[in-house]
Each structure stands twice: as structure tokens, then as C-alpha cells.
Amino acid sequence: MENFDDFFTETFETATLANNLVTLRGLRETATGPSSPESILQAIEESREHLTEHLPWIRDTDIFDIKKRIRSWILNEKFRQGGCWLIYKNPDGEISTDSTTPVAGAIMMDVNIRNHSATLSYWLRKGYTGQGIMTEAVKLISAFSFATLKLNRLEILVSVDNPKSAAVAKRCGFTEEGINRDFELINGKFVDHRRFSLLARDVYSCLPE
Numbered sequence: 001m002e003n004f005d006d007f008f009t010e011t012f013e014t015a016t017l018a019n020n021l022v023t024l025r026g027l028r029e030t031a032t033g034p035s036s037p038e039s040i041l042q043a044i045e046e047s048r049e050h051l052t053e054h055l056p057w058i059r060d061t062d063i064f065d066i067k068k069r070i071r072s073w074i075l076n077e078k079f080r081q082g083g084c085w086l087i088y089k090n091p092d093g094e095i096s097t098d099s100t101t102p103v104a105g106a107i108m109m110d111v112n113i114r115n116h117s118a119t120l121s122y123w124l125r126k127g128y129t130g131q132g133i134m135t136e137a138v139k140l141i142s143a144f145s146f147a148t149l150k151l152n153r154l155e156i157l158v159s160v161d162n163p164k165s166a167a168v169a170k171r172c173g174f175t176e177e178g179i180n181r182d183f184e185l186i187n188g189k190f191v192d193h194r195r196f197s198l199l200a201r202d203v204y205s206c207l208p209e
């Protein structure tokens with residue numbers, strides 16, 4: 001595929017994804033207001049209780065760590081290794097263009113460009129769960145990944161103790177492939193993960209000719 005790398009970076013940097021329920025915008029180092037590093041930290045602090053069980057890095061994060069992580073996601077975009085979107089719930093079903101809309105969560109993508117594949121991870125802020133927000137965000141990212149980034153495979157790895165996250169993968173049409181043993185060290189314990197995948201052909205073979 002000619003100039004795939006340049007196409008990938010350019011597309012990633014400029015993409016805003018939206019449907020009726022949610023808008024996803026790429027993380028920016030210079031963001032102010034509700035998308036600033038300070039506001040992201042506030043969203044995490046409000047949600048620490050339900051996030052730390054599955055995302056161990058949340059436990060000790062602070063503003064320096066958040067800024068470092070944002071920088072690292074921006075570099076990932078530049079080197080075609082991935083990216084991170086902030087998720088906003090659309091006010092009154094309108095696409096969020098309003099810079100006062102609070103961040104509802106985030107969705108991260110680690111890309112293996114050689115294999116045209118990527119792994120997704122995500123979290124939602126307290127008060128934004130139970131509304132289908134992550135399901136819609138993953139569906140948007142999946143469509144963008146296959147149709148625009150021309151990826152072939154998406155993967156979601158879910159701790160065996162995380163049925164809510166497994167339910168997101170299943171609602172989005174991912175297939176369960178098996179168990180990755182001792183996959184992640186979470187809060188001092190090695191935890192098995194369920195591996196889910198969605199392929200471009202899973203999606204396109206369902207579409208009418």
C-alpha cells in the first residue's frame with residue numbers, strides 16, 4: 001500500500017468521530033478547559049474507585065504522570081503506533097462542538113502498523129457508565145479503523161474479572177478467541193485475560209453487496 005504511513009498519521013491527527021450519542025476527539029497537549037490535563041485528572045480522581053480495580057496505573061497518577069501520558073500518546077500518533085481519543089456525551093443528541101462539555105472517558109488504541117492491527121482499551125468517568133457510551137465509542141472507532149485507517153484486525157483484552165468490559169466487546173460484535181494466561185499484573189496479582197477480536201472481513205461480509 002503506497003504511502004500508507006503518511007496517510008495514517010495525517011488521518012489520525014485530524015479525525016473527529018461522532019454519532020447521535022457521543023463525539024470522540026483526539027487528545028491534544030495544548031487543550032484547555034474541560035479537555036485540559038487538569039480536567040482529565042479531575043475526571044480520573046472522581047472515578048478512582050471503579051477505575052483502579054482494572055487500570056492499576058490510575059492508583060498513583062498525578063498531573064505530572066497525566067502530562068507524560070498525553071505526550072506519549074501524541075508521540076505514538078506521530079510514529080504511527082496509536083493514539084487516544086477523549087469521549088464526550090453529546091448534549092441533547094447534538095454533536096458536541098461545545099468546549100464546555102465535560103470529558104466522559106477515553107479510548108486508547110495501540111497500533112501494530114506492520115500487521116495492520118490494533119488493541120483497544122478504555123475507561124468511563126463516574127456518572128457516565130450504564131448509558132451505552134462506551135459501546136457507541138468502540139463502534140465508531142471500529143468503523144474508522146477499518147474504513148479509514150484500513151486496519152485489518154482490532155483486539156480487546158479483558159481481565160477475566162471484568163464482565164462489564166467483556167460485554168462492551170460482545171455488543172460491538174467482537175469474537176472471543178481464548179485466554180491470555182497471566183497477561184497483566186493488576187494490583188500485585190497476575191490476571192488471565194479474555195481475548196476478543198474483530199476483523200475487517202467480519203464487518204464487510206455482513207454488508208450488502
Ligand SMILES: CC(C)(COP(=O)(O)OP(=O)(O)OC[C@H]1O[C@@H](n2cnc3c(N)ncnc32)[C@H](O)[C@@H]1OP(=O)(O)O)[C@@H](O)C(=O)NCCC(=O)NCCS
Pocket residue numbers: 050051054055121122123124125128129130131132133134135136157158159162164165167168171
Ligand atoms: C468497561 C467500562 C467502560 C464499561 O462501561 P459500561 O457503562 O458498562 O459500558 P457502556 O457505556 O457500553 O454501557 C453499557 C451499559 O449501558 C446500558 N445501555 C443503556 N443504553 C444503551 C445503549 N444505547 N447501547 C448500549 N448499552 C446501553 C447497557 O444495558 C449496559 O448496562 P448493564 O451493564 O447494566 O447491562 C466501565 O465499566 C469502566 O470504565 N470500567 C473501568 C475501566 C475498565 O475496566 N476498562 C476496560 C479495560 S479493558
